[in-house]
Amino acid sequence: MADLLPPLKPIPIKDRLSILFIEKGHLDVLDGAFVVVDKTGVRTHIPVGGVVCLMLEPGTRVSHAAAALAARVGTLLVWVGEAGVRLYSSGQPGGARADRLLYQAMLALDEKLRLKVVRKMYAMRFGEEPPARRSVEQLRGIEGARVRETYKLIAKKYGVEWKARNYDTSDWDKADIPNRCLSAATACLYGVTEAAVLAAGYAPAIGFIHTGKPLSFVYDVADVYKFETVVPVAFRIAARKPINPEQQVRIACRDIFRESRLLERIIPGIEEMLAAGEVVPPVPPEESVPPAIPNPESLGDAGHRA
Known part of the structure; x- marks a missing residue:
């Protein structure tokens, strides 16, 4: 009977739940699933x-089996601090495709x-x-000047007293509530963006506006x-x-990602x-690794589900 079962295939990014937070628990694998x-x-x-x-918040332990399963199915593991401050994240298969990396590096x-x-990022x-x-x-x-002004306008819209973007990762409680909320929100956005960047085969560190950081391209896209x-x-x-x-x-970020x-x-x-660079991406060699989370080929026309 086992031979009749179809092989497991990663679910495309667009069809997944965006984020889940785990606190004070042991992440392991049981019966082929995260537990x-x-x-x-x-x-x-x-x-x-x-x-x-x-x-993964403080107090979480992760088994070797869970880390290996996450890599196989393309689920990014992100270790975060008390308020969503990023600490470390695992890699994904397909995140180092030579053709995509060369294309990104060339640009x-x-x-x-x-x-x-x-300029395209600015326009978008x-x-x-x-x-x-x-x-x-x-x-x-x-861009920096516009961003600071936009923070002020949105804060005024919601009746929030806003001074400036300011926080200390080593002493989280010193930050005011607006800054704590912003840091938690951007951590959620950076997590799903990094997962998408890796799944598509690009390098998080090769940025265009942001440079010199492990997640420069993630910040650019996010x-x-x-x-x-x-x-x-x-x-x-x-x-x-x-x-x-x-x-x-x-919770609100998870909802807005879906909406x-x-x-x-x-x-x-x-x-x-x-594509704004207007150069042709390199042709991938025949033996290249495919995207980590490809979109499935549909058996029908555009009106059918894949």
Whole structure:
């Protein structure tokens, strides 16, 4: 009977649940599925490959079997701190495809091509073309000024007292509620974005606007969607001044990811950003590793489910 069962295939990013947070439990594998065992022995099963990324909070232990299963099914494991501050994340298969990496690196190393990509990111983020004859550094400065002003406008809309983006990862409680909410919200966005970047075969570290950081490209891509998704959520929650703002932000982020269909848009968005360089991507060799989470081929026409 086992031979009659179809082989397991990773579920495309766009069809998955975005994020799940795990706290004070042991993540292991039982009967081929993720299972979280708390201190009382209660087991909670998580569908294999049905989640984009698992956020592991303090007090969580992970078995070797769970890490291996996460890599096989393309679920990103993200170790986060008390307030969603990123600590470490596991890799995914397909995250180092030579053709995609060469394409991305070629665009990032050539200043003219890089500028085209940065201008496209700017246009996608703000809905208008950036000023002409500006360098990457000048556009970065213009973007920073617009971002600071946008924070003020959204805070005013929700009646939140806003001073500046400021937080200390070593002493989280010193930050005010708006900054705590924003950090928790952006951690959620960065997690699903990193999972999409890796699944598509690109390198998180090769950025265009952000540079010199392990997740530079993740920040570039996430910033395109930040102000239409998680920032309004963060300020809306902050306005309520809840007892546990981070938890409410995470739940609200999961909802906005679904409502905005974000997971369906990130990978096509990455392709659109890079296509602005107007160069032909290298042809992958026959022996190259395919995308980690490919879209399935449909047996019918466009009106049928894949």
